[in-house]
Amino acid sequence: MNQNQLTTLLEQLVSGNLSVSDAVNQLKHLPYEDLGVARIDHHRELRQGVAEIILGQSKTLDQLSTIITALDDRQRNVLVTRLDQHKGETLTRQFPGGEYDELARTFCLVHQPAVNQGRGKILVICAGTSDLPVAREAVITARMLGNDVEELVDVGVAGIHRLLSCQEQLHQAAVVIVVAGMEGALPSVVGGLVAVPVIAVPTSVGYGAAFGGVAALLGMLNSCASGVTVVNIDNGFGAAFAANRINRTKS
Structure with a gap:
């Protein structure tokens, strides 16, 4: 039950349109x-x-x-x-x-589509196609929570020109989620290009020395770009939940 539903229930009870027993049942x-x-x-x-x-x-x-x-x-x-x-x-x-x-x-x-209450758009950036499962978890979560969400796929640092050609999308976002595996460098790059919160998500994608995402996690925690925050390995859900709260914070 959300606040609007509770308010409606109480108003119906006060007006006599809802009995006490029905209210108790709800x-x-x-x-x-x-x-x-x-x-x-x-x-x-x-x-x-x-x-x-x-x-x-x-x-x-x-x-x-x-x-x-x-x-x-x-x-x-x-x-x-x-x-x-x-x-x-x-x-x-x-x-x-x-x-x-x-x-x-x-x-x-979905019974009632979530109403978009965000201040702006959440942009989910995916370094490589292999990182898509985690990125898509973030996209779906953010949308279910009532946010306008856009995706950028396969713009990792191995071909940085792909990201730089999308700067208009970067600067239109209110919050950016950056999903990357391997060495986890992409959030630092994005963090140096935008003035909004950046949430980094390390993935378990990578070869042996990636240690199941630990290398990316440590790289993101040591980002030289100020203001980059980091969630746990493969935690697209956690990144989206945090981005939702940031996007709904009153100006």
Whole structure:
């Protein structure tokens, strides 16, 4: 339940258009609902402005189905991350209104499209095509949270002219997410070109000495460009969530 829904409920109660028992029934699962396998935080949207988002990794299909059903029954928009193809396609059959993105490994079920409340556009930059799964997770998350999102794909430092030809897009963004593996140099380059927050996402893409993304992570943490912040390896979701909060901060 978000703030607008709670306000409407209270107004209906005061006006007599809603009975006390009906109001209690709608509020009975606040602040959370114990499903046995999970405790759904129905109060989170009131506190944070965003409903609970589900990490699909390591959860069974039965667990996911139980959690999604609890949100679906209350007309919540649902976002599940880190889903393999089998789980994603099974959930799509179970919830026909949902959509599974195989590349991003996300499942979305939208009841009410999120209203764009951002100050500007979030730009997601992907260094290489191999980094696309993480970048696309960020794109879908940011859009589900109600942001205008644009993508730049395959503009890594091995061919820096590709990025430099897109400077108009860079300067139109309110927040930039930069996804890169290997040595993780791209966020430093972008950070030196723009005056807005830059969120760097290291990916696990790379050869042996990349150490599963640790090399990129350390490179980004040691960025010589001021104002670059870094999230965990392969955490496109975390970058998008942070970008959403930045984009919604009042001027």
